[in-house]
Amino acid sequence: MISFELAEPKTLNEAIALLDAEDPEVRPISGGTALMLMMKSGVFRPSRLVSLQKVEADYSRIERGSNGSLRIGAMASLSQVEHSDEVRRVAPVIEKTMRHLSNVRVRNVARLGGNLAHGDPHMDLPPVLSSLGAKAIVAGPSGQREILIEALFSGYYETVLKRDELITFVEVPPQAGWSSSYIKCTTRSADDWPALGIACSLRIEGGSIGDVRLMISAATEKLTRLVSTEKVLRGQKVNEATFERAGESAMAEAEVIGDSRGSASYKSELVRVYVRRALRQAGLGETQP
Ligand SMILES: Cc1cc2nc3c(=O)[nH]c(=O)nc-3n(C[C@H](O)[C@H](O)[C@H](O)COP(=O)(O)OP(=O)(O)OC[C@H]3O[C@@H](n4cnc5c(N)ncnc54)[C@H](O)[C@@H]3O)c2cc1C
Structure with a gap:
């Protein structure tokens, strides 16, 4: 038994004051579903x-x-997020993602801040929130700053957060005109950790993109935006030939491990x-096969 x-x-503010920028053995804890396993x-x-x-x-x-x-x-x-009418109205892709994110016991306990701060590249929400253009509001001893979720991760289980900073909110911009999808490929059960996660948001104008x-997770060292793809x-027709070219491009671009x-x-x-498939789902509204 470890004593702590x-x-x-x-x-x-009290929570932030109890953190220590220099000491890696002092940590915030939200739901504890990740931290307790590590302990x-x-x-x-x-x-x-420092319990939040x-x-x-x-x-x-x-x-x-x-x-x-x-x-x-x-x-x-995560359950609150899953069942929120507000979330469903603005970004239904979040609710859909939740249905296959672990199980209801974990979702009842785990918190959004813990899910993002853990830095595990297999997490389902970071790619989804990044494709929506969301940002984290972070508070520390010297005030607040904003970090795009796509820029939150610096490496395998590493984030750009300082040890005495806390994620306080996540803000998702208006999604009018955008359509989004997330496909999680699991090689065991449907709600398992993904072998690959692909999230995309498209704004379609007159039949073109x-x-x-476009975000990739789980198959790469950290959440990555596929900028070349x-x-x-951009500018291409929304059709099967475009999606195929993008698939080839993503395969060449992604540094898969x-x-x-x-x-x-x-x-x-x-x-x-x-x-x-993810592009087809967002672009043509097709459901996952
Ligand atoms: C059996 C099992 C299966 C799972 N399957 C999946 C899955 O398929 N997909 C998926 O996405 N996830 C999955 N998870 C992971 C689960 O989603 C995470 O464990 C959970 O989201 C972490 O949230 P938490 O609140 O419990 O974090 P905690 O364990 O409390 O904290 C995690 C980390 O974040 C830090 N932290 C916590 N809150 C904050 C904050 N507000 N600001 C800054 N740092 C903070 C902590 O110090 C710690 O380093 C699974 C977990 C389990 C146990």
Whole structure:
């Protein structure tokens, strides 16, 4: 049994003051679904955990702005996000993603902030939120800053967050004119960790792709935006030939790594097929086969 201090601050400011920019053994804890596994396996031995469970209720609230944007408190549970009418109205792709994100027991406990801050490239929400153009609002001792979710991850299980910073909210911009999809390819059960995640958002203008955001996760070291493939797509007609070219381009662009869910060459082939499918789903509204 590891002995450590458990702090349960009642305000966000107190929580930030209890963190330590220099000490990796001091960490915030939200739902604890990731952190507790790391502690049980001995990968992480804390000296102090700063629980965010009792901070102000504002940080669990989900609100829709008058312009159609969405603001989600980082302490909202994944189940809260899944069942929110506001979330469904602005970005139905989030609700769909939740249905296959682990199981209801994990979703009831895990929090949005923990899901993003953990930095695991296999997480389902970072690619989805990035393709929606979402940003994290982060608070620390010197104030607030905003980080696009697509720029939050610096490496394998690494983020650009400082040790004394907390994610407080996630803001999703208005989605009018955009259509989005996320396809998670699992090689075991449907709600398993993905071998590959592809998220895309398309803005279609007069039958052509006006703008696009295309993200890959799980098969790469960190969440990655496929910028070259986006260039291949912009201005092109929304049809099967365009999607096929994009699949080939993504396969060439993505720096895929193998793991227990598939070799690099297998995942590379998955990229080709799943980019095509995700684009078809967003572009033509087709459901996953
Ligand atoms: C059996 C199982 C299966 C799973 N399958 C999937 C899956 O298929 N897809 C998927 O996406 N996820 C999956 N997960 C992961 C799950 O989604 C994460 O464990 C969860 O989202 C982490 O949230 P948490 O609140 O429990 O984080 P915690 O464990 O509390 O924290 C995780 C990390 O984030 C830090 N942190 C927490 N909150 C904040 C904050 N507000 N600001 C800054 N840092 C913070 C902590 O210090 C820690 O480093 C699975 C988990 C389990 C246990």
